[in-house]
Amino acid sequence: MIPRAELLKDILADLKMATSFVTILPMASSKPAGDGAVARAMWALPVAGLLVGLAGALTYKIAVRFGLTPSLAALLVLATTALITGALHEDGLADTADGLGGGRTRERKLEIMRDSRIGTYGVCALILSFGLRWSALATIANPWAVMLALCAAHVAARAGLPAFMWLVPSARPDGLSAGAGAPPGRSVAIAFALGTLALALTLGPGKALVGLILLSLAGLLLARLAIRQIGGQTGDILGAFEQTGEILILLVAASFQMGR
Incomplete structure (x- = not known):
């Protein structure tokens, strides 16, 4: 049995590693990045997403407090979250769209995605x-x-990343995704549980179920496209998945809001 102090140390190290993986925040982990440590830390991606979401929420609250309209405040939120993540996911979305949409061969698509x-x-x-x-x-x-x-949105979009990496093979032997490796099943299960719990607590059971269904369908569609066109997933594909998840969950929240 792992001592409690050692367990807490491992959890903190995983949180720091996962946060540094998807943000530009200076989180130096005590664990070396090799030997599958990054893959094992993937369970903590939803927690990293929570930090990003809270930063965006704080920005919105301050903007509204200073009299800005919801439209302007929302724009500042997107600027804040993009800044914290270094626009990592937006970059992946753009590269994925260019590669899958513009290349004719697998090699050309991968080349475009690296450009x-x-x-x-x-x-x-x-x-x-x-x-x-x-x-x-x-x-x-x-x-x-x-x-x-x-x-x-930020928790659920990242909670699905470990499952996507676990189910879809890497398209090439190098790059961000290949370097991280495939997460173990335990990390996948914990991340999924955290994402599901976050959806239920923030949006309620009904909206959470709708969000999970949409995320699953989007993930399956993107996985099929990635496998058929480039043979698997890359870091850019993961960024596209995260962005798609954010969009879907926010749209679910907004649509139910309008229905009140």
Whole structure:
């Protein structure tokens, strides 16, 4: 049996590693990044997502307190979350759109996804991503409801990443995703449980179920596209999955808000 102090030390190290994996926050883990440590720490991705969501919620609260409209406050939220993550997921979404949409062969698609330049598909994907998330947050408007929606979106979108990495093989032997490795089943299960719990607590059982169904369908569709076109997933594909998850959960929150 692992001593309690050692267990807490491992949990803290995993939290720091997961946070550094998806944000630019200076979180130096006490664990070395090799030997599958990053993959084992993937269970903590939803917790890292919670930090990002809370930062966005705080930004919204301050903006509204200073008299800004919900639309402007929502725009500042997106700027804040993109800054904290280094626009990592947005970059992945754009590269995925360019690669899957523009390349004719597997090799060309992977080459495009590695290119730092952005193409038409990528620009359109980013416009849609920012536009849909901005519209959803502005529609929700109420600061408390915005906080719940942001936490739900950022937690759930990252909670599905370990399962996606576990189920879909890496498309190439190098890169961010390949370097992290496939998470063990335990990490996948914990992340999924944390994401489900967060959805239920923030949005309620009904909206949580709708969100889980949409996330699962989106994940299956993206996995099929990635496997058929490039043979598996990459770090860019993971970024696209995260962005899709954020969008879907925020839209679910906004649609139920409108229905009240």
